[in-house]
Amino acid sequence: MLTIRHSACMTCGSEPARDSGGSVTLNADCTAVIASKLAPTGIADVLRFLLFAAALLLSACASQPPLPEHTPNLSLPLQLHIQRLQAEQRQDWVLVIQREGPGIRWSMMDLLGIPQARQKLVDGTWHxxxxxxxxxxxxxxxxxxxxxxxxxxELHGNYPAAWQHGAQRSLPERWDVRYSQPMSFELNLPKGPKYQVTPLSGEAP
Known part of the structure; x- marks a missing residue:
């Protein structure tokens, strides 16, 4: 039986274990020492952890793209041709936007019909x-x-920080839109990429 004994907490673990061929027992003083080493080190550490967790949460929230205060009145279903332009490279996608129950379903695929992304916007939340x-x-x-x-x-009521002058619309430090037609426009992001958007039907709804 393998037995670990010690008479005082201050020297717990200083004696070699003795092999007597069976179970393991621990002296109560040693158990107390082990438990104390696993316990939280104090309020300061807890506060540091909470501040770190809060910083992570705020960072995640800041990275989420803005959404309107209320769901705009869109003429759906809608099919768009999306061209992604960045560093002289071009990608072409087809985007279908349609109502589904209480939400709006966004389905994007490449020109071969292979799905690229699907999301549902329900009550101001992406799913x-x-x-x-x-x-x-x-x-x-x-x-x-x-x-x-x-x-x-509906722009100002949904995006209070946004502005529009003529054929240009902007949400400062986020998106810039330049319209050639109501449903044909160029969409720019501050750090790229740039998108060219046109309706697949060739007609504005």
Missing amino acids: ADGLLPPNPEARELFAALLFALTPKD
Whole structure:
């Protein structure tokens, strides 16, 4: 039986274990020492942990793309051709936006019909739709398109910081939109990429 004994906490663990061929027992003083080493080190450490967790939460919230105060009145369903332009590279996608129950479903695919991203916007919150992995760039794009597609008379009520002059609309430090037609526009993000958006039907709804 393997037995670990010690007479005082101050020297717990200083004696070699003796093998007597069986179970393990611990002296009560040693158990107290082990427990004390596993316990929290104090209020200061707890406060540091809470501050760190709060900083992470604020960082995550700041990274989320802005959403309107209320869901804009959009003419749906809508099919858009999206061209992504960055560093002289171009990608083409098809985006279908449609109502589904209480929310709006966003489905993006490449020109071969392979799904690229799916999201549902319900009560001001994005939800994964299907088994596709998270796609932060697509969610940013969808939120920016919602901003660009918001009717002009609903803009200020949904995005108080936004402004529009003629064919240009902006949410400062986030998105810039330049319209050639109501449903055809260029969408710029401060750090890129740039998107060219046109309706697939060729007609504005």
